[in-house]
Amino acid sequence: MSEAAGNAAEFEPGRIARAAARGSARSGFLVFFVCFAVYLAGIGLPATPHSQFASTETRILLTTTSLINDGDFDLTNQYRRHAWTQFGGSRVEPSALLVNGRLIEPHGFLFPALLAPAYAFGGTALVQAWLALLTALGMVAAAALARRLVPDPWASGAAIAVGCSPPMVIAATTIRPAATCGAIVAAAALLALRVRDQPGTRSALGSGALLALLPWVGLVGILPGVAIAIALFRWLRRRSRGWIGLIAIELVLISAVFYISINARLFGGLTPMAASAIANPPTGAASVGDYIARLPRLLEIFAAPNIGLLLTVPVLAMAFVSLVLSWRSRRARLARALPEAGDVEVATQLLAAICGAAILSAVFLLPSLSGLSPGEPLIVVLPSAAALSSWGLRRYPRIGVALAVVGLVMTMWLLVAARLAAQSGVAPLSGPLPWSIFGG
Numbered sequence: 245m246s247e248a249a250g251n252a253a254e255f256e257p258g259r260i261a262r263a264a265a266r267g268s269a270r271s272g273f274l275v276f277f278v279c280f281a282v283y284l285a286g287i288g289l290p291a292t293p294h295s296q297f298a299s300t301e302t303r304i305l306l307t308t309t310s311l312i313n314d315g316d317f318d319l320t321n322q323y324r325r326h327a328w329t330q331f332g333g334s335r336v337e338p339s340a341l342l343v344n345g346r347l348i349e350p351h352g353f354l355f356p357a358l359l360a361p362a363y364a365f366g367g368t369a370l371v372q373a374w375l376a377l378l379t380a381l382g383m384v385a386a387a388a389l390a391r392r393l394v395p396d397p398w399a400s401g402a403a404i405a406v407g408c409s410p411p412m413v414i415a416a417t418t419i420r421p422a423a424t425c426g427a428i429v430a431a432a433a434l435l436a437l438r439v440r441d442q443p444g445t446r447s448a449l450g451s452g453a454l455l456a457l458l459p460w461v462g463l464v465g466i467l468p469g470v471a472i473a474i475a476l477f478r479w480l481r482r483r484s485r486g487w488i489g490l491i492a493i494e495l496v497l498i499s500a501v502f503y504i505s506i507n508a509r510l511f512g513g514l515t516p517m518a519a520s521a522i523a524n525p526p527t528g529a530a531s532v533g534d535y536i537a538r539l540p541r542l543l544e545i546f547a548a549p550n551i552g553l554l555l556t557v558p559v560l561a562m563a564f565v566s567l568v569l570s571w572r573s574r575r576a577r578l579a580r581a582l583p584e585a586g587d588v589e590v591a592t593q594l595l596a597a598i599c600g601a602a603i604l605s606a607v608f609l610l611p612s613l614s615g616l617s618p619g620e621p622l623i624v625v626l627p628s629a630a631a632l633s634s635w636g637l638r639r640y641p642r643i644g645v646a647l648a649v650v651g652l653v654m655t656m657w658l659l660v661a662a663r664l665a666a667q668s669g670v671a672p673l674s675g676p677l678p679w680s681i682f683g684g
Contacts, residue, residue, distance in 0.1 A: 282659075382427025436594070473496050
C-alpha cells in the first residue's frame with residue numbers, strides 16, 4: 245500500500261504537464277548552451293592517440309570533397325590522387341569494392357551531403373561545429389522527452405548528464421552519423437508521443453519525415469526508427485486517424501523502397517554494406533549458432549572496458565531504475581486512477597523499445613564489437629536513454645547525481661588532459677577507454 249502511495253505521489257493530476265509547460269523553453273536553451281559549449285571544446289580531439297581523424301572519418305570527408313569538387317560520390321579519383329593526405333594520419337584504403345566501375349564508400353549519401361556546405365565554407369573545423377550543433381539540438385529533444393516522465397530540473401539534468409558524458413562528447417564532433425541519427429531518433433520519438441496525445445497531421449508527418457531520413461543519414465538508426473514507426477502507426481490507428489498514419493508510414497515506406505533500389509543498383513545488396521561484404525554476410529554471422537555465440541555481448545556493451553556504457557556513462561544505471569518504476573506502476577494499475585501515470589508508462593515503454601532496438605543491433609547485427617565503430621548503435625540512442633534515465637534520477641537523486649558527477653569528471657579530464665598531453669605529458673583517457681568507442 246505504501247509503495248502504491250509513493251508511486252501515486254509522482255503523478256499528481258496535471259503536475260508533470262504544468263511543470264513541463266513552465267520554463268521549458270528556458271530549460272531547453274540551458275541544455276543546448278551547456279552541451280554545445282562542451283562539444284565545441286571537443287573539436288580537435290584526436291580520434292586515436294596519433295591522428296585527429298580515424299580512417300572511417302577520412303572516407304566520409306573524401307566523399308564530401310568529391311561531392312563538392314566533382315559533383316558525385318565516386319572516390320576513384322580521390323584514392324588515385326592520395327587525397328586522404330590533406331586530412332593527416334596514415335594511409336587510408338577503400339573499404340568497398342568497385343561496383344559498375346565506381347568506387348562508392350558504404351556510408352550512405354545524405355550524411356556527406358549534409359556536411360558539404362560546412363566543409364565548403366570552413367573546412368573540417370566548421371564540419372565538426374555543425375555536427376556539434378545538431379547533437380546539442382538532439383539533447384534538447386532528449387530533455388523534452390524526459391519531461392514526458394518527470395519535471396525539471398530532473399529532465400534537463402538527465403539530458404545534460406548524458407549529453408556531457410565522454411561517449412557523447414566524442415561522438416558529437418566525430419565525423420560519423422551516429423550522433424546525428426541520435427538527434428533524429430529523439431525528435432521523431434518526441435513528435436510520435438505528441439501524436440498520441442493529440443493526433444495531428446503536422447506532428448505525424450514530421451515524425452514520418454524524420455524516420456524516412458534515418459537510413460539515408462546512417463544505417464545504424466534503422467532499428468530504433470522501426471520501433472518509433474510501429475508505435476506511431478498504432479497510436480494513429482487507435483485514434484481513428486488511420487489515414488494520417490498511412491500517409492506518415494507511406495513516407496517511410498517510399499524512402500525504404502528507394503533506399504533498397506539504389507543500394508541494389510550501386511552496391512548489389514539491400515544496404516551499402518553489401519559492397520564491402522561480398523564474400524561474407526553483412527552481419528558476419530552465417531548460422532543461428534553464430535548469432536547465439538554473440539549473446540555475451542549483452543554484458544560487454546554495458547561493462548566491457550572498451551565500450552561499456554555503465555563505465556563511460558554511469559548515470560545510465562538510472563535507466564534500469566526507471567524500467568523497474570514503470571513495471572511497479574503498471575502492476576499497481578495507477579493509470580486507472582491517474583491518467584498521467586499511463587502517459588508516463590507509455591513514454592517509458594517507447595524509450596525502452598528504442599534502446600532495446602539499438603542493443604539488438606549491437607549484439608546481433610555488428611560483425612564485431614572490435615571494429616566498424618562498435619559504439620555507434622549505442623550512441624544513436626543515448627539521447628533517448630538520457631530521457632529514460634530521468635525517472636530513476638528523480639526517484640534516487642543522491643545516487644543519480646553522484647553517478648552524473650563521475651561522468652562529468654571523466655569528460656573534464658578527457659578535454660583538459662588531451663590539450664595538455666603534448667606540452668606536459670599528462671595523458672588523457674586512452675587505450676580501450678574511450679578512444680575505441682569509434683574505432684577504425
